[in-house]
Amino acid sequence: MSAARVGVVTFPGTLDDQDAARAVRHAGGEAVPLWHADPDLKGVDAVFLPGGFSYGDYLRCGAISRFAPLMEELIPAARAGLPVLGTCNGFQILCEAHLLPGALMRNAGLHYICRDQGIRVENTATPWTSDFTEGQEIVLPIKHGEGRYVADEATLAALEANGQVVFRYAGGNPNGSLNDIAGIRNEAGNVVGLMPHPEHAVEDLTGAPSTDGRGFFTSILKKLVNT
Amino acid sequence: MSPSPALDTVKRAADTPDERQPYAELGMKRDEYDRVRDILGRRPTSSELAIYSVMWSEHCSYKSSKVHLRQFGTKAPKSDALLVGMGENAGVVDIGDGWAATFKIESHNHPSYVEPHQGAATGVGGIVRDIMSMGARPIAVMDSLRFGGADQPDTRRVLPGVVEGISHYGNCLGLPNIGGEVVFDPCYIGNPLVNALCVGLLRKDQIKLATAPGPGNKVVLFGALTGPDGIGGASVLASATFEDESQAKRPSVQVGDPFMEKLLIECCLELYQADVVVGIQDLGAAGVSCATTELAAKGTGGMDVRLDLVPLRDPSLRPEEILMSESQERMMAVVSPDDIDAFMAICAKWDIPATVIGEVTDTGRLVMTWHGETIVDIPPGTAADEGPVYERPFTEPAGQAALNADSPAELPRPEDLRAALLQLLGSPNLASKEWVTSQYDRYVRGNTVLAQPADAGLLRVSEAMPGAEETTRGIALATDGNGRYARLDPYAGAQLALSEAYRNVAVTGATPLAVTNCLNFGSPEDPEVMWQFAEAVRGLADACKALGVPVTGGNVSFYNQTGSAAIHPTPVVGVLGVIDDVAKRVPSGFTGEGDRVVLLGETREEFGGSEWAHVAHGHLGGLPPAADLEAERALALVLTEAASRGLLTGSHDLSDGGLAIALAEACLARGIGCAVSLPGDDAFADLFSESAARALVTVRPESFDALAELCAAHEVPCYGLGGTGGASLAVEGVLEIPVDELREVHTGALPAIFG
Numbered sequence: 018m019s020a021a022r023v024g025v026v027t028f029p030g031t032l033d034d035q036d037a038a039r040a041v042r043h044a045g046g047e048a049v050p051l052w053h054a055d056p057d058l059k060g061v062d063a064v065f066l067p068g069g070f071s072y073g074d075y076l077r078c079g080a081i082s083r084f085a086p087l088m089e090e091l092i093p094a095a096r097a098g099l100p101v102l103g104t105c106n107g108f109q110i111l112c113e114a115h116l117l118p119g120a121l122m123r124n125a126g127l128h129y130i131c132r133d134q135g136i137r138v139e140n141t142a143t144p145w146t147s148d149f150t151e152g153q154e155i156v157l158p159i160k161h162g163e164g165r166y167v168a169d170e171a172t173l174a175a176l177e178a179n180g181q182v183v184f185r186y187a188g189g190n191p192n193g194s195l196n197d198i199a200g201i202r203n204e205a206g207n208v209v210g211l212m213p214h215p216e217h218a219v220e221d222l223t224g225a226p227s228t229d230g231r232g233f234f235t236s237i238l239k240k241l242v243n244t
Numbered sequence: 245m246s247p248s249p250a251l252d253t254v255k256r257a258a259d260t261p262d263e264r265q266p267y268a269e270l271g272m273k274r275d276e277y278d279r280v281r282d283i284l285g286r287r288p289t290s291s292e293l294a295i296y297s298v299m300w301s302e303h304c305s306y307k308s309s310k311v312h313l314r315q316f317g318t319k320a321p322k323s324d325a326l327l328v329g330m331g332e333n334a335g336v337v338d339i340g341d342g343w344a345a346t347f348k349i350e351s352h353n354h355p356s357y358v359e360p361h362q363g364a365a366t367g368v369g370g371i372v373r374d375i376m377s378m379g380a381r382p383i384a385v386m387d388s389l390r391f392g393g394a395d396q397p398d399t400r401r402v403l404p405g406v407v408e409g410i411s412h413y414g415n416c417l418g419l420p421n422i423g424g425e426v427v428f429d430p431c432y433i434g435n436p437l438v439n440a441l442c443v444g445l446l447r448k449d450q451i452k453l454a455t456a457p458g459p460g461n462k463v464v465l466f467g468a469l470t471g472p473d474g475i476g477g478a479s480v481l482a483s484a485t486f487e488d489e490s491q492a493k494r495p496s497v498q499v500g501d502p503f504m505e506k507l508l509i510e511c512c513l514e515l516y517q518a519d520v521v522v523g524i525q526d527l528g529a530a531g532v533s534c535a536t537t538e539l540a541a542k543g544t545g546g547m548d549v550r551l552d553l554v555p556l557r558d559p560s561l562r563p564e565e566i567l568m569s570e571s572q573e574r575m576m577a578v579v580s581p582d583d584i585d586a587f588m589a590i591c592a593k594w595d596i597p598a599t600v601i602g603e604v605t606d607t608g609r610l611v612m613t614w615h616g617e618t619i620v621d622i623p624p625g626t627a628a629d630e631g632p633v634y635e636r637p638f639t640e641p642a643g644q645a646a647l648n649a650d651s652p653a654e655l656p657r658p659e660d661l662r663a664a665l666l667q668l669l670g671s672p673n674l675a676s677k678e679w680v681t682s683q684y685d686r687y688v689r690g691n692t693v694l695a696q697p698a699d700a701g702l703l704r705v706s707e708a709m710p711g712a713e714e715t716t717r718g719i720a721l722a723t724d725g726n727g728r729y730a731r732l733d734p735y736a737g738a739q740l741a742l743s744e745a746y747r748n749v750a751v752t753g754a755t756p757l758a759v760t761n762c763l764n765f766g767s768p769e770d771p772e773v774m775w776q777f778a779e780a781v782r783g784l785a786d787a788c789k790a791l792g793v794p795v796t797g798g799n800v801s802f803y804n805q806t807g808s809a810a811i812h813p814t815p816v817v818g819v820l821g822v823i824d825d826v827a828k829r830v831p832s833g834f835t836g837e838g839d840r841v842v843l844l845g846e847t848r849e850e851f852g853g854s855e856w857a858h859v860a861h862g863h864l865g866g867l868p869p870a871a872d873l874e875a876e877r878a879l880a881l882v883l884t885e886a887a888s889r890g891l892l893t894g895s896h897d898l899s900d901g902g903l904a905i906a907l908a909e910a911c912l913a914r915g916i917g918c919a920v921s922l923p924g925d926d927a928f929a930d931l932f933s934e935s936a937a938r939a940l941v942t943v944r945p946e947s948f949d950a951l952a953e954l955c956a957a958h959e960v961p962c963y964g965l966g967g968t969g970g971a972s973l974a975v976e977g978v979l980e981i982p983v984d985e986l987r988e989v990h991t992g993a994l995p996a997i998f999g
Binding site for chain 2: 029030032033035036039040069070072073074075128129130131132158160162214216217220222223224225
């Protein structure tokens with residue numbers, strides 16, 4: 018049986034692609050590099066949009082990336098059910114591409130923050146979170162200057178009502194996100210975006226003092242192997 | 245609108261030998277100008293004057309420091325690890341398994357005072373390009389920062405801007421920031437220090453050098469467009485008359501674009517992998533002037549350049565301004581004509597503008613034309629390597645003896661040692677720097693094993709590169725420097741800076757291998773400052789020899805003074821070390837309950853320049869702690885061997901604030917307390933003395949004897965102080981402080997000042 022193939026997208030200015038690919042390989046998957054100008058998705062089974070400052074975050078975080086050639090393939094594929102995970106800048110791109118509702122604004126404290134953050138898993142009905150238990154508290158690093166999640170009241174109410182809030186900050190809200198939201202999913206559940214970085218919390222030796230990020234990668238690989 | 249000046253061609257220069265030239269406005273002395281005339285056999289053109297004035301500046305030519313810096317070569321210890329030494333963009337060190345590391349520290353002090361955000365940001369950008377130009381992938385940065393007093397109003401302007409500049413530029417480049425220092429002292433209020441270090445990784449057989457060999461090879465300028473950035477004095481050359489005041493004000497500080505730099509990094513690495521680069525040089529200070537003269541001087545000896553082909557952001561720029569522009573994010577490569585298409589294709593993939601502006605020749609002349617007319621025709625070595633060299637006079641400062649006689653021994657000692665510890669722990673220099681470091685990404689690239697507040701940053705060696713072998717190795721890096729020690733004794737102060745960085749690398753379990761340094765001083769024209777400089781260099785060179793770690797490169801920053809008030813002499817030293825098995829690294833601080841807490845090294849009553857004297861009494865006098873290099877070396881051997889045998893569960897170096905602060909920080913690392921008793925009968929000296937060559941380690945109880953034996957073999961004093969555990973720092977018969985209280989004092993200080 019061949020390993021499940023997870024595409025890792027690199028835009029100009031993407032930074033965490035190497036880490037994301039390593040995390041996929043650690044969990045037993047095959048990481049397939051996808052370049053922003055590629056015309057197709059190389060037949061991958063899932064896509065990881067890593068963090069960074071794609072296109073320098075010029076104009077607005079993620080605002081230019083959503084128009085990259087690869088996104089023309091990715092957006093319809095995601096709407097058709099392809100599992101997609103966006104972390105940090107990847108989350109911002111998913112919002113700009115309207116695959117997820119709402120937006121990420123400048124942190125309430127106005128500073129970039131890098132710290133190990135408590136996160137509560139609120140929803141496990143996604144291909145990226147099935148290995149967690151609901152209410153489980155995990156530790157993942159955050160590192161962003163624009164991670165304050167906002168959405169209008171109706172959208173927020175719908176997210177809460179539909180169980181689309183997947184992660185909430187625990188032990189202090191670092192950036193002023195509404196409802197302490199750290200990550201959300203689309204209605205179908207295949208597209209998940211979050212500000213924290215699971216790919217920096219998969220090894221004992223390096224990164225955050227936690228390996229809680231492994232759950233994302235084991236979740237998706239189990240899902241891909243079983244379907 | 246003033247008229248454009250006539251183009252000053254070589255022919256015109258020959259025809260108008262007596263035309264007055266603004267050499268003084270460009271910072272040149274009369275005899276330096278006369279030497280240029282001698283070299284050329286005529287007056288220089290204004291473009292040539294631009295080149296010589298900037299290449300012979302203190303910043304580029306090291307004219308005041310050169311005679312002293314030679315000691316780093318003549319006294320260099322023999323080292324098999326050194327692959328590239330001083331004189332290139334950065335030194336390169338063999339770290340084993342076919343891997344090499346390149347690292348360097350450089351100052352960006354003056355721009356960071358003028359415009360803190362951009363000054364600090366472009367400081368990071370500049371050092372990263374130095375590392376790139378060695379053929380390496382930059383893998384981490386760190387910063388050694390000095391500010392005025394934390395409570396001085398201007399510090400609230402400078403510090404947030406500097407931190408934000410480093411944060412934005414470094415984070416956007418995707419380089420983890422893994423360490424460094426933040427120190428406050430009123431002496432830096434008008435002259436903050438921003439010293440940026442970068443480390444890169446490469447395969448040992450893929451080192452690139454700044455050289456332009458092979459006549460017919462193409463000279464390519466690539467990266468950002470050239471604009472009127474940081475050209476300051478050059479505008480005097482571009483105006484019709486020297487008195488012309490209508491010219492636009494040109495900015496003296498550059499503006500960085502980290503996104504362009506990130507693309508440039510990836511582009512360069514792809515160019516290296518495709519093997520289409522013969523020689524490469526980054527454009528930093530002195531821009532095109534520096535890159536062309538240095539590349540040509542180190543290559544076949546000649547180069548023809550069409551200056552009008554340089555792509556411009558501002559089409560009105562004159563040739564003199566193009567030559568002096570310090571626009572950021574630019575590189576210059578020498579490329580074989582056969583590879584030029586492949587080179588251009590890779591640049592296009594990364595959307596990097598690239599332009600062939602000239603070619604290598606064997607004429608021994610650097611010739612530049614502007615729309616067909618020759619405006620520069622010089623032997624490039626005369627600008628790049630044969631600048632003036634000064635043996636500046638130096639003399640011991642008038643007040644030095646009185647300063648050294650003002651011993652801290654008479655200072656009243658605190659009766660309440662608990663309060664004294666808390667006062668120190670909450671003072672700006674010893675308080676948690678999380679307010680600063682939480683603005684830096686320390687995780688990106690996924691290889692960070694240790695980062696601030698650990699004693700040293702430690703990275704796993706793991707990069708996807710052609711021919712790369714799997715390795716278990718890691719590299720450790722630390723920077724240190726103590727201006728107060730150096731003020732009291734610059735010779736010892738420089739040695740203590742090296743000692744501390746060396747020790748900080750060793751406490752992680754890594755073996756120190758090589759040194760970089762950034763020497764921050766006042767004006768070299770002041771003989772008393774020059775004495776400080778000469779003593780510091782002599783001290784550092786002697787210490788490098790004693791510890792067996794060669795200097796691989798660095799930077800001198802003079803003129804850090806306002807009026808006649810110079811900063812404390814501040815040699816900042818960076819040390820790089822290697823650990824063979826990175827999984828055996830020793831974490832910083834206490835890692836578990838029930839461990840034995842052990843103090844290594846000898847404590848003497850040493851309070852000159854100490855943090856206690858500074859905080860409690862605002863006192864600076866006497867002599868700094870003794871720099872005992874033999875003891876330092878023995879301690880490092882114990883630490884690295886104990887680490888490789890797996891004896892240590894945690895470690896921490898003793899430095900500012902002594903044992904008291906080391907114990908508090910060890911507790912704070914993971915919220916684990918300890919109960920200890922002091923080895924001597926003078927609790928105050930035991931707790932707060934700053935004797936060098938000491939470290940705090942923890943071992944499982946069953947490993948204590950093995951550690952003690954190892955210490956005995958290396959003649960390192962070893963004292964079992966007690967054990968870890970509990971929720972407070974308890975020193976028997978002296979003090980007890982809950983860890984929560986320590987944390988509140990430690991983490992609350994900087995946010996209270998900076999918000």
